[in-house]
Amino acid sequence: MNTALQAVRGMNDVLPEDAALWRAFGAVVEAWLERWGYRAIRMPLVENTALFRRAIGESTDIVEKEMYSWRDELNSEELTLRPEGTASCVRAAIEHSLLHDGPKRLWYGGPMYRHERPQKGRYREFYQYGAEAFGFRGPEVDAELIVMCARLWPELGLKGLRLELNTIGSAEERARHRADLVRHLQANEAQLDADAKRRLHSNPLRVLDSKNPMVQEVAAQAPPLTDYLGEASLAHFAGLKKLLASAGVEFAINPRLVRGLDYYNLTVFEWITDALGAQGTVCGGGRYDGLFAQLGGKPAPGVGFAMGCERLVALMKVSGGVPAARRPDAYVVHQGEGTLEYAFAAADALRSAGHAVVLHAGGGSFKSQMKKADASGAWVALIVGEDELRAGEISAKPLRRSEDQRRIGRGRIVEEFAAILQRVKA
RNA sequence: GUGGCCGUAGCUCAAAGGUAGAGUCCCGGAUUGUGAUUCCGGUUGUUGUGGGUUCGAGUCCCAUCGGCCACCCCA
Numbered sequence: 166m167n168t169a170l171q172a173v174r175g176m177n178d179v180l181p182e183d184a185a186l187w188r189a190f191g192a193v194v195e196a197w198l199e200r201w202g203y204r205a206i207r208m209p210l211v212e213n214t215a216l217f218r219r220a221i222g223e224s225t226d227i228v229e230k231e232m233y234s235w236r237d238e239l240n241s242e243e244l245t246l247r248p249e250g251t252a253s254c255v256r257a258a259i260e261h262s263l264l265h266d267g268p269k270r271l272w273y274g275g276p277m278y279r280h281e282r283p284q285k286g287r288y289r290e291f292y293q294y295g296a297e298a299f300g301f302r303g304p305e306v307d308a309e310l311i312v313m314c315a316r317l318w319p320e321l322g323l324k325g326l327r328l329e330l331n332t333i334g335s336a337e338e339r340a341r342h343r344a345d346l347v348r349h350l351q352a353n354e355a356q357l358d359a360d361a362k363r364r365l366h367s368n369p370l371r372v373l374d375s376k377n378p379m380v381q382e383v384a385a386q387a388p389p390l391t392d393y394l395g396e397a398s399l400a401h402f403a404g405l406k407k408l409l410a411s412a413g414v415e416f417a418i419n420p421r422l423v424r425g426l427d428y429y430n431l432t433v434f435e436w437i438t439d440a441l442g443a444q445g446t447v448c449g450g451g452r453y454d455g456l457f458a459q460l461g462g463k464p465a466p467g468v469g470f471a472m473g474c475e476r477l478v479a480l481m482k483v484s485g486g487v488p489a490a491r492r493p494d495a496y497v498v499h500q501g502e503g504t505l506e507y508a509f510a511a512a513d514a515l516r517s518a519g520h521a522v523v524l525h526a527g528g529g530s531f532k533s534q535m536k537k538a539d540a541s542g543a544w545v546a547l548i549v550g551e552d553e554l555r556a557g558e559i560s561a562k563p564l565r566r567s568e569d570q571r572r573i574g575r576g577r578i579v580e581e582f583a584a585i586l587q588r589v590k591a
Numbered sequence: 592g593u594g595g596c597c598g599u600a601g602c603u604c605a606a607a608g609g610u611a612g613a614g615u616c617c618c619g620g621a622u623u624g625u626g627a628u629u630c631c632g633g634u635u636g637u638u639g640u641g642g643g644u645u646c647g648a649g650u651c652c653c654a655u656c657g658g659c660c661a662c663c664c665c666a
Contacts, residue, residue: 286666448666
């Protein structure tokens, strides 16, 4: 143990028992994304550091202190493990002119990397599914993305997720608000903590989100962003709320909901649970109409969300929505001179016929082999001993139903096994 | 990155400075080749790691690694 290597902190193995749940989760989510008309795209895990600096924002926590960045000396490139997916997805859309024939709905999944202190529900390598809609200006796609999620939760067996919603207007509106906000914060600078002071100029909107009561007092008196929103922004938000209401999706407006990435405008939202402790946001997203231009592309609107797989899988466990383990159809037990080849061939033939078959390996007494057959969860134990070998047969013993063991002639193994399996599974 | 709590068998946990244990799991057996129960027997280990104090450290001290919780932040 003293010389044994460990996984990197905050980066976890998913062991077979959990991996089954992950696969079930992934299957539901991917089918759901496709059903809503989103198409898969895959991006590299590594991008040029400049992409994230430009997309996410220089003064965000992610860029300031959470990115895994390094200089690749082989060809002098500044590279970064992606801390989120939207920037890469937009980059890919620009690079390959994906919008040349109209708007696009895309989804992706995979690991993201942020160097934060690990905690329940927060890891340095974590998985996300993301959906992005490029080229749609109206609020209907914002609504679609949110309603989509509302429809997914029951499919995963999840309850008690609540939706928080806000609008943060356009860049111009925020700039006007920001000027007044900074003035207000400066007037009350004595009440600000170190963190708030630091953000006063770098990212004053985040000050409103502070949990420090002293800072909260100042924030509460600050000019509300809503007062600075123009007609178009208000109409967009109203349109979104109307669609959510007609879909029967409940939401709470949280005027302090400001997301940590600079590219958002208008709609921002989070799906939150109280069942996972401090890391309660299970899915978050919003609109980012300026991002294409910001990354050097032809201007195009965008909206999207990302959901955290670790958190959703953890919620599925809490909710008890754990799928049953897959049973092998047969476990093949063999003992005696020459039986291995026979058993090996029988297992092979049954697999070719589409059955899930585990061949016993590693020796052991007959009894221990039967124990392993049982422990494997197999429906049927197939037994090849010296008797069977001599007779040119194989014994089939159902393990999950009270049905007698019987012999099958070698030439009829596939047909008869299928018949037994059908009866036993019924 | 800051603070608090915690690391003993694969797993869940005992051992209040004096010989490291239980349950579970795993392995073998209970008259020839038949699985969950029952009964009998057996292995669980550099007490996370490295130092220090002490006649003696799982226990006290320091460091380090890891986990949990909170802050922070977000998925």
